[in-house]
Amino acid sequence: MTQAPSSLPTETDAEPSIATVGDKAGPALPAGLTADDLVEVCRQMILVRAMDERIWMMNRQGKVPIAASCQGHEAAQLGSLLAAQKDGDCFLFPYYRDLALKMAVGLTPRQVMLSFMGKDGEPYSGARQFPLQGADLPRNIIQISNVVAAGLTQSVGYALGCKMLGDDTVTLCYFGDGATSQGETHEAMNFAAIHKLPVVFVCENNKFAISTPQESQMVVSDVAARAEGYGFPGFVIDGLDVIACYEATRQAIEHARNVGPALIEMKVERFMPHTTDDDDRRYRDRDALDEARQYDPVTLFPAQMVDQGIATPAQIDEFRTDAQSQVNDATDFADAAQPPDASTIYDHLYV
């Protein structure tokens, strides 16, 4: 599935080609990354997976009304986020499947569990919306909506605002393959191109929109191919490879800041049904799914880091133990928390 991406043109075009990164043979670290960063990604991945599994379980216990799992998307989200964090001046418009990203920006497991259980203190919307949806402005995140693709034009408008105000900020907008069928996706990309806005479009392509496979959504094999039609670069990246996602995003951010929009398509896998309400046995080939799970980044990436001597087995074990205890604590905490008071229903309707 990996397709060799070519390097993104930038005004200061002295960057290594993305094609050379994600090469599992050598331990050479791409620009700006330290061993500590990668160890930290291992920790986050393990924590997010433990959280994701627990959330699903709490749904089955009737305590989480709805959840969209990010299993299979972790490498894409965390690699991409790492580039945004290293850059230090990025604003994010994620979508509902971006649990790993939304946690890794600094939400505590307790806050996340409050959100999934719809309790008071929920950080995005005061539990008015689906989990982790609304805004987390202290961490530069807006996601107003469940309406697929509605965030794309908003992210472009945000970037326009940044440009008009003279900010250096780059806006990153995340969405699924399904979102690329919406008219607003086209409108957003076209407008961003016309005004050379500092936006990075990140498509997390898991090849399904609920049950609808990619071949029923489009005839092209790569969403990234559409970028050419808007006059900006598009790249296909192995979304199971943290470092490739980091490096592609890093270059795309630089391109966005100096030149204009870029589209990165991260080919990922969706290991779980669409949401807790979905039964994917109706439409998903089990053998293909089992095969995909062989490439689970949450298993492979820590192992690779240990192989390369970047992390130790003891560290990874500690991350796992620690993740379980954090998730236990978060579950107990959120379970005991109160829902928002009904009297708040009219709060914040108008400024």
Next chain:
Amino acid sequence: MAEMTVIEAVRSALHEEMERDERVFVMGEDVGQRGGVFLATQGFIEDFGPQRVMDTPLAEASIMGIALGAAFRGMRPIPEVQFSDFVWPSVNQLIGEAARSHYGTNGALKVPMTVRIPYGGGIRGGLFHSQNVEALFFHTPGLLVVTPSTPYEAKGLLKSAIRDDNPVIFLEHKKTYRLVRGEVPDEEYTLPIGPADVKRAGSDVTVVSYGLSMHYCLAAAATVADDGISAEVVDLRTLKPLDSETILESVQKTGKLLIVHEDNISGGIGAEVAALAADEAFEYLDAPIARLCGPDVPTMPFAQSLEDAYMPSPESIAAEIRRLAAY
């Protein structure tokens, strides 16, 4: 005081606010070099440049989504919908997104955006250049809906809308643009969003209206005055929030209520005003509440005869006032 038309008042408000605050900018189809199809932004591109007087691609959903995103960043966008009939592609961004951005983030985000929409008929616009779109926005918590009827109000309310941190749907009746003239103060002023205005005081019948049809109500009130009927005309000015106090005060005085609008009768503003009076002024009513509104067809058809059949007129309003007065 200067006399001007509604479109001149709109232009003057926009210009003053863009001069006052650099974060204010207009965007829409043909607003730049052409100055908008109704010339609301005529000459602006010379004064403010193409970035703040932004010609957009012909794509309403993105005009609204982009305006909203820019508002999130702290800009104060004024997207223009060329004709109300073309607002539908952008409705998700208005009703789905803008209206609930503050609420859905528990107060974290503000939406300082004013959506200007030329609306309404009586101009031979047919099914796709005449629509009244207010009921849908009126139904949507989180939006403010403003419908000025005179130049004075158009200017004062538009300036308030631009300074407001909530999303405002600013509906300009396009037949009033050049038809309605009026005095506008030379000095700086704003009018608050919310309060209705009693445009003509009277004691026999309360007539509630807004926009173009408010002027027809005034004409009708003048006509029936010759027969000794005293009609009070309440101009809503703002539909959302509705000024229930002014409406109820008038109904309590006259005991009779007629609501007039061009928009379809079913589920329109008139239905809400009628429910308000029934709920809160029941003991004062001396006649059934009456509504004279557009019939339930998509909007006014193109042929003159059909358009006339659709529109409320001074004559049809006067007849309805007489009927109520005699009840």
